[in-house]
Amino acid sequence: MSALDRNAKIAVIGAGAMGAGIAQVAAQAGHSVLLLDNRPGAAAQAIDGIDRQLGKRVEKGKLAADERGEIVARLHAVEAIETLADCTLIIEAIVENLEVKRALFKQLESLCRADCILASNTSSLSITSIAAGLQRPERLLGLHFFNPAPVMPLVEIVSGLASDPALAQTLFDTAKAWGKQPVHTRSTPGFIVNRVARPFYAESLRLLQEGAADCATLDALMREAGGFAMGAFELTDLIGHDVNYAVTCSVFDAYYGDSRFQPSLIQKELVDAGRFGRKSGRGFYDYSEGAQRPQPQQISSDASFDSCVVEGDLGVLNDLLPRLKTSVIKRDGKGLLRVGDAVLALSDGRMASQRAKEDGLRNLILIDLAFDYASAKRIAISCSAGISADAREQGIALLQSARLQVSLLSDTPGLAVLRTVAMLANEAADTVLHDVASAADIDLAMRAGVNYPQGPLAWAERIGLAQISQVLDHLQASYGEERYRPSLLLRRKVAEGSTFHDQP
Secondary structure, three states, X not given: OOOOOOOOOEXXXXXXXXXXXXXXXXXXXXXXXXXXXXXXXXXXXXXXXXXXXXXXHHHOOOOOHHHHHHHHHOEEEEOOHHHHXXXXXXXXXXXXXXXXXXXXXXXXXXXXXXXXXXXXXXXXXXXXXXXXXXXXXXXXEEEEXXXXXXXXXXXXXXXXXXXXXXXXXXXXXXXXXXXXXXXXXXXXXXXXXXXXXXXXXXXXXXXXXXXXXXXXXHHHHHHHOOOOOOOHHHHHHHHOHHHHHHHHHHHHHHOXXXXXXXXXXXXXXXXXXXXXXXXXXXXXXXXXXXXXXXXXXXXXXXXXXXXXXXXXOOHHHHHHHHHOOOEEEEEOXXXXXXXXXXXXXXXXXXXXXXXXXXXXOOOEEEEOOOOOOOOOOEEEEXXXXXXXXXXXXXXHHHHHHOOOEEEEOOOOOOOOHHHHHHHHHHHHHHHHHOOOOOHHHHHHHHHHHHOOOOOHHHHHHHHOHHHHHHHHHHHHHHHOOHXXXXXXXXXXXXXXXXXXXXXX
């Protein structure tokens, strides 16, 4: 089947921010859209809001005035569910309550045409469970947009146990025709994005709990080294801790308490205190008027050096070398960078003191991962116990010569960006292993849905799957927790010498 014809009438139930956004997307694509809400006047108010938003685009020259009028003319506020009887597609965007959604779809099934496609915009509930009470559960699928729907490109096409694959493809093609970037996923807890993204929050929260660094420093590292649009603390403040914590708990419970999804006590305390983030005026940061935003911690050095020595292949860290303001001498070795008395290396997931002892390295400084060492603005380091003051200063000075702001973390396994990326890739690998979605769709979903600089599986391949697996092994050994166990599929790919994106 192909995309729905533009003449197909679409209905959206729920005129909140998400429902209104979905209605706008469908109307912009040329469909006549009926918008229904159980609150009297809410649908009409939502359409007025859409009109105002489109008006701002007209003022900025991003939309023609006549096009604005045509879009708004295709939006129709309705007050009775019976008016939806002849729709081709009905999208539900109401409260995240299983029983309420089930009751709605049962009512729609008895009311609508036999060929009407029913879709839920749920972000966390099982499509299989929602459809279980229907006479024809195959006609119900998930059509999960991301907020704000007119702006965010990703749409997850979610298939439950009984969902018709042909209808899933119709929704996929329709979302694509609407200018979105759709991906297919099975109805498992969190679908793609809300499952794979859990480590992004969890690792920063754990580092904060362990005192590795403060919120501002960890956020800055994720942005300025990792290439993420926001750090975990500013992002959860934006999302709302009540929402983000609830999703984490939902996924954790759905996976029977798997430690990979364990909620954070720090975030729970914020929720208990009513510090939900921006919407309440306080979260990890203070958003009250006049509040000062804390600045990331960084260290500096005035030490001087004449040259540095590169021993062997530094892997992705090689991209840093052209930025160093000194002569580089190359020798054989095991991937080390030496300046003065300091030995620098990319983290492999071990603590600096552990690696120094096991590998016989004095004055060791471990360097965190950066998405692009050629353009990164900040980098994290950790130092082995007993490092000399001179060696520490020389290592910092070398990194400063590359115009990097240097943030010192406590002696933490995997530092900040590396452990986060390794865990994102590991969760993505398990998502492929469990046949939830393809590697390509997962990478696309994380780029288009949450603005990651690169899909986690492609990023892991760029670093090296063997190296990512080693980092996870070392994290698991350091913590003694199943949370960091490497995915079976990741181990298999390393053993085969293959990648997630190899063609079969």
